[in-house]
Amino acid sequence: MPELPEVETIVRGLRRRIRGKVISGIRILFPGIIEAVSPLQADTLIDAHIEDIERRGKIILMYLTGGRILLVHLGMTGKLIFISSDRPLEKHTHLILELGPRKAVHLRYVDIRRFGRVLLMERSSAYRYIEQKKLGSEPLVIDEKSFTDLLVKRRGSIKALLLSQSLVCGIGNIYTDEILYRAHIHPEREAAGLSLPERTELYHSMVAVLTEAIRKKGSTISDYLDPEGNSGDFQNHHRVYARQGRPCNGCGTVIAKKTVAGRGTHFCPCCQPLE
DNA sequence: AGTGCGACCTGATCGC
């Protein structure tokens, strides 16, 4: 589930809760979820301190002492839960970092569908790993001209492009639909066929939607919670996502749903004409 | 450089 606003909310929560803490134990309940990239072993995490937490697109980077990085992809249903160590384990807990000198608290990785991954790597390997993914710019960092210039050089539908992570990174299915709605652009429009005013409106919609979603601490669709157990609020502000069959807030037309770029896609046929 | 698929997983929901 987690897209940029959820991952950003998670990173902020982790900074508040685990920055500076020592890893005093590690328990791996499902070995397939964690990959310790050679020559590192998972047990070398013990006694490392968590120096800082950052995000690149949807990837979480936890900087550890000793020049190592714990890199976390949450996939569709991954969660990082900061919780007292005496609390019962949630179903589908795959990895536990025991924190503090007395192991009083846990950071637990829980992932129902197991699409997520945790990788322990040297810093240089982590950067190389991210480099290989060819991620685009951060959508809240790229400037308007760079965005509109890059967009026009790309082929294919605008929906597929926003989902691809290669123009900008961090946007997934929910936010793609919300951004295109607010820019009045049909998801099947050719990226290269958008006019300059349309590309400019798309840029500002992207910034506005992501900024507002971060302020509302992301969207909770079925089970997303931040590390402190809080749900997001932005789902209450979705204008098209999961609103098929209901009236558009702008014009009253029934919101449509169809598959575009292989994903369920929600849009207003009136406000987002295909032309 | 594109597209469309299936694969990877579990669980919720819906129609029968």
Place this chain on the structure above:
DNA sequence: TGCGATCAGGTCGCAC
């Protein structure tokens, strides 16, 4: 009550 089909926030690899 059960059963199968379908769908779900993501990404990868493959054939075309």
